[in-house]
Amino acid sequence: MIGAAACQDRNKRPGRPSVEEKLVEAGLADHSKHPKLRIGVYTRRPLLGFMENGVNRGFEVEIARYIAKNLGYDSDQKIEWVEIGTPNDRQIFLQQGKVDLVFASFSHTDNRCGKDWAGGDVLCAGPYLITEQSVIIPMTMKGKISSIQHLKDLGGKVCVAAGTTSERLLTEDRQMAVSSLNGTELCIDGIRAGTYLAASSDRTILAGFAAKYQGELLVLDLKLGTADRPGIEQLAVGVPRSNPALRELVDYFLNKSFKDQQAGKATAWTSAFDQYLSRWYGEQLTQPSPQRVPDLLDYDAKSPTR
Amino acid sequence: MPSPRRGEHMADDSSDPDLDSQDSELRQRPSGGRAFWTVAVALPAAFALLRLWVEAGGQVQIVLLLAENVNPTNLLASMFITGTRVVTMVLVAVFALGSILGISADNAARRGKPLPRRPLFARWAEAAPLWSLVTTFVLAMATWPILYLPLLLPALVAVFQTTSVYRDMSTVQWLLVAALTLASYGWLVWPTMHAAWRQHEYFALLMFASPPLLALMIGGPVPAMLVRPMAVIVQPAVLIIFVWATLPVLSTPVLPLTVTTVTNADGTTEFIRGYVIGTDDMMISILQEHGGVRYLHHTTVTARVLCPSPEELPVYKLRVRDLHVEDSLLEAMGRRVRSAPVTDAVCRRTLG
Numbered sequence: 001m002i003g004a005a006a007c008q009d010r011n012k013r014p015g016r017p018s019v020e021e022k023l024v025e026a027g028l029a030d031h032s033k034h035p036k037l038r039i040g041v042y043t044r045r046p047l048l049g050f051m052e053n054g055v056n057r058g059f060e061v062e063i064a065r066y067i068a069k070n071l072g073y074d075s076d077q078k079i080e081w082v083e084i085g086t087p088n089d090r091q092i093f094l095q096q097g098k099v100d101l102v103f104a105s106f107s108h109t110d111n112r113c114g115k116d117w118a119g120g121d122v123l124c125a126g127p128y129l130i131t132e133q134s135v136i137i138p139m140t141m142k143g144k145i146s147s148i149q150h151l152k153d154l155g156g157k158v159c160v161a162a163g164t165t166s167e168r169l170l171t172e173d174r175q176m177a178v179s180s181l182n183g184t185e186l187c188i189d190g191i192r193a194g195t196y197l198a199a200s201s202d203r204t205i206l207a208g209f210a211a212k213y214q215g216e217l218l219v220l221d222l223k224l225g226t227a228d229r230p231g232i233e234q235l236a237v238g239v240p241r242s243n244p245a246l247r248e249l250v251d252y253f254l255n256k257s258f259k260d261q262q263a264g265k266a267t268a269w270t271s272a273f274d275q276y277l278s279r280w281y282g283e284q285l286t287q288p289s290p291q292r293v294p295d296l297l298d299y300d301a302k303s304p305t306r
Numbered sequence: 307m308p309s310p311r312r313g314e315h316m317a318d319d320s321s322d323p324d325l326d327s328q329d330s331e332l333r334q335r336p337s338g339g340r341a342f343w344t345v346a347v348a349l350p351a352a353f354a355l356l357r358l359w360v361e362a363g364g365q366v367q368i369v370l371l372l373a374e375n376v377n378p379t380n381l382l383a384s385m386f387i388t389g390t391r392v393v394t395m396v397l398v399a400v401f402a403l404g405s406i407l408g409i410s411a412d413n414a415a416r417r418g419k420p421l422p423r424r425p426l427f428a429r430w431a432e433a434a435p436l437w438s439l440v441t442t443f444v445l446a447m448a449t450w451p452i453l454y455l456p457l458l459l460p461a462l463v464a465v466f467q468t469t470s471v472y473r474d475m476s477t478v479q480w481l482l483v484a485a486l487t488l489a490s491y492g493w494l495v496w497p498t499m500h501a502a503w504r505q506h507e508y509f510a511l512l513m514f515a516s517p518p519l520l521a522l523m524i525g526g527p528v529p530a531m532l533v534r535p536m537a538v539i540v541q542p543a544v545l546i547i548f549v550w551a552t553l554p555v556l557s558t559p560v561l562p563l564t565v566t567t568v569t570n571a572d573g574t575t576e577f578i579r580g581y582v583i584g585t586d587d588m589m590i591s592i593l594q595e596h597g598g599v600r601y602l603h604h605t606t607v608t609a610r611v612l613c614p615s616p617e618e619l620p621v622y623k624l625r626v627r628d629l630h631v632e633d634s635l636l637e638a639m640g641r642r643v644r645s646a647p648v649t650d651a652v653c654r655r656t657l658g
């Protein structure tokens with residue numbers, strides 16, 4: 001039996017792929033062939049992705065840095081930050097191979113990411129943040145607008161970006177009259193000019209504007225979602241369809257951070273949230289569990305699970 | 307079941323002419339026990355030198371460099387760390403088979419079919435003092451992968467059946483101890499066996515399921531007609547397995563694996579994966595993983611990280627009460643004291 005054990009010990013191979021093997025498969029193991037990781041991020045979105053003294057900053061940028069570091073691209077010299085100008089750029093850049101990853105409020109839809117995150121127009125990893133629809137008002141209206149009924153009473157003074165989840169929620173589910181504009185930025189400009197008294201959008205976006213115009217705007221702790229349409233946005237990392245190994249690696253490292261958070265350890269995610277979002281977001285969030293975590297072999301595979 | 311005491315048979319059969327001739331032969335030759343202990347002490351030292359040769363990639367100059375820089379105490383310590391597993395495996399096999407062969411040889415002599423000479427392993431097992439048997443089993447328990455620990459059960463029964471404690475047990479006591487041991491063992495490893503079944507890991511299942519059954523049957527002598535063939539086949543087989551199991555130990559690195567980041571004069575960054583052999587006021591010498599030695603000036607080194615080697619990746623996804631089956635008890639305890647450090651991504655890269 002000892003003989004059999006000795007032979008088995010030397011010949012048996014692991015039954016699952018290792019992180020190193022996936023890095024090779026994703027084309028990221030050899031930096032002489034892939035010297036920089038190209039990541040698509042926003043550069044003008046307060047709190048999430050913006051420029052400060054020529055350096056990319058923001059919650060999404062920090063999550064991107066965490067993933068890049070784990071993939072072996074551990075400094076900004078090894079990252080090529082690709083600016084995402086409009087929401088449409090995200091999918092186009094991925095499909096044209098201009099970026100390796102996208103961290104730009106890319107929310108999960110069945111068309112984009114496929115049902116159950118199995119792959120659609122592109123591949124999606126994550127989510128790295130689950131957010132909801134909320135409302136922003138001028139600080140002068142604090143206390144005067146605090147409920148759904150108050151919003152209904154405002155009539156067309158509520159502004160939304162056309163084609164967004166917020167618009168569908170307010171008009172179809174809440175039966176409210178709203179003004180639909182071509183972007184949340186225009187709604188904010190309208191509030192500041194006194195044209196509108198409230199605007200609705202994704203809470204992270206609204207928190208960004210509250211931070212940008214400190215003292216002028218206030219994000220309400222108001223749940224707009226309904227049972228039929230909860231209005232939840234799951235923000236995903238966009239990955240080109242041609243690179244499923246990279247999608248697995250991103251999910252693997254997001255899950256690692258998620259598990260560390262569960263174990264009560266400090267993570268890059270909590271640090272990024274505390275640095276950029278917690279003050280403006282209105283509530284303390286935790287990192288969500290990734291949807292499709294691959295079974296990869298890593299050096300901590302023997303570590304205690306509890 | 308408790309077997310008859312070997313020493314008692316020896317005393318009873320003291321007038322046996324065959325045993326007399328065997329004793330006289332033993333007196334004329336150096337004792338097998340003495341030879342065994344000489345080998346047990348000398349072998350690690352010889353091994354340590356052989357390992358340096360392998361470590362150097364067969365290059366004479368690098369062997370000399372290693373011999374000059376590697377501290378002998380550290381070398382023996384690393385030898386002990388990586389070699390204890392193999393050495394205790396061989397010792398346990400020798401002691402277990404030696405005890406069985408010894409009892410069987412006595413039994414054969416009593417039945418009028420004595421062996422021409424007492425099997426070598428039996429003489430080694432008899433020469434080993436009780437403290438060395440206990441030490442061997444304790445070391446094996448601490449250093450063997452948990453997957454193979456069940457093998458110690460039959461070995462333990464085989465070896466300690468020659469002790470007075472075992473022989474003095476009544477059948478009821480023996481049954482009680484066996485039942486308690488099996489029940490505890492079942493409680494401990496049943497979830498692991500179930501997981502092994504679900505994962506189609508039949509070898510692991512066999513490793514956990516068969517040793518306790520073997521332990522129930524292993525006590526006592528083997529049939530007289532099998533003793534001689536067993537001695538002829540099993541003894542060389544164990545030595546061959548020893549050599550087979552030793553080969554990986556020979557190629558296990560003596561020095562820790564690191565990746566050193568170097569900034570060259572032209573501003574480019576280079577990562578050197580290898581083993582730091584030595585360092586002085588000016589230079590650091592690194593034995594590169596793919597061969598060859600690099601000398602680096604201190605001022606060019608900007609970072610160094612300790613890296614795991616791919617051989618450390620486990621094969622199984624099985625745990626016994628949250629302890630990974632490929633860890634030894636010592637390793638598993640260590641992981642609980644300090645959890646795994648984050649692997650630096652530079653360790654994962656394909657480096658030149």
